[in-house]
Structures are given as structure tokens and as C-alpha cells.
Amino acid sequence: MSAPASATTTDHLHDPAAEPVTLDRRDGPYGEVVLRRRGTRLEIIANGCFLMDTSDGRSERLLIDAARDALPAGREAPDVLVGGLGVGFSLAHAAADARWGRIAVVEREEAVIDWHREGPLGAISGAALRDARTVILHTDLVEYLRTTTDRYDALCLDIDNGPEWTVTEDNGNLYSAAGLAMCRDRLKPGGVLAVWSANPSPAFGEALRNAGFTGVRAEEVPVARGVPDVVHLAVRTA
Known part of the structure; x- marks a missing residue:
């Protein structure tokens, strides 16, 4: 969501x-x-805020790949939870990788799910939705993390423009100490938390360390204008 989209702007691909x-x-x-x-x-707008579009997708694919690459060597068929269906880049990229096991996607907006199942976004996600590993969970991500007993090898979260730029006020709970503790509890030992952001956030990196994560780092994707998109990574060691 660069500035603030979750897909970077490539003006040569369309008429801005x-x-x-x-x-x-x-x-x-x-x-x-x-x-x-x-x-x-295609663009998704929420409450007048530009969220994401289909112009690129590099940072959404990095969200998936960086999490997988940070997992312990030899882990077979790891399960991944994708937080936010969005325009479908993250789901499609995960499903294109046979190394993943279960691919669960949490999306709270029924409209977004419909746009993938029955609308034009199916051009991106159609094959992934037909993949037997894929399950769509129509629920709020924070509520799901709070109530589920499932644990995953990777949590790949992209529901906001970043920890400091949330779509709705309640989403801020995800990046709080309590929210990060929920994320840690939903990971298996050695599991990876990956969080998409429209800009670097050293404060969020510190919050991850304070929540007991190790291996905290950020990977950047340069954009045409402005600050780079960022994937924040952190590991649950025990």
C-alpha cells in the first residue's frame, strides 16, 4: 500500500x-x-481511503516469500495465515508455491470476497481459490487471532497501510503489545510473523522485540516515488 497503496505505482502500465x-x-x-x-x-477504497490496487504486487509477493525463507530449514508443508485478501496478490503467490501447506486467508469485508469469487478480481485469485489448500475465513483478523486455537508456521499480515496508518481505529490493537502477543501465540515455535507497511517503522521493530520476537528486521521494495514499501519480519523462537 505505497503512499498509501499496498501495490506500488507503475505509471508506465496505466494512465494515472x-x-x-x-x-x-x-x-x-x-x-x-x-x-x-x-x-x-483495479482499486479498493475503504471509507474514502485508498487501500490498494493491481498495478504491481511486488511487495505483496515479498510478504509471502520473505516469511517462507525465514522459516527453519527442512520444515515440510508449512501452514500460512494471510491477513487480508486485498486484490489477491499474496494469496495467488502463496498458492503458486507448492511448498506451502494450508493457506488460510482472513478477510472481514464480504464485498472483497465477492469481488474475488464472482467479480473482476477473480482474474488474479481464481486459480488460488480453486486450490484445495486454500480456505477463506470471513471474519475480523484481530477477533480471529483472539479466539482461534489454530497455530501457523507463518502469519503474513496486510490489513492496513502500516502499523502507524490503520484503516480503522480498532485495527491499531493488532500492533499493540497485546496484539503482538496474540500473534506470537498463534505461531508455532520457529514461526514467522511478516507485516506489510507503506513505510519503515523503527518503532514497530522495537515493539516486536519487546513482544519477545527475535530476528527482527525489515525488507524494502523501492517504489517510483516516496518511501519504500516494507515487510517487517520477526521470529517466534520458543
């Missing part, structure tokens, strides 16, 4: 001056969500 065309607009429990087409790209 193109007028947006609204394809669907829904009012849900978390406010309004809109699917728009602008030139050749």
Missing part, C-alpha cells in the same frame, strides 16, 4: 490521469468499501 469508474459500492459493518477501475488497474 484516467478517471475512476466505480464497479461496486457496499456499506458494511466497518463502513463503505468501493471497487473502482482506473485505466487498466
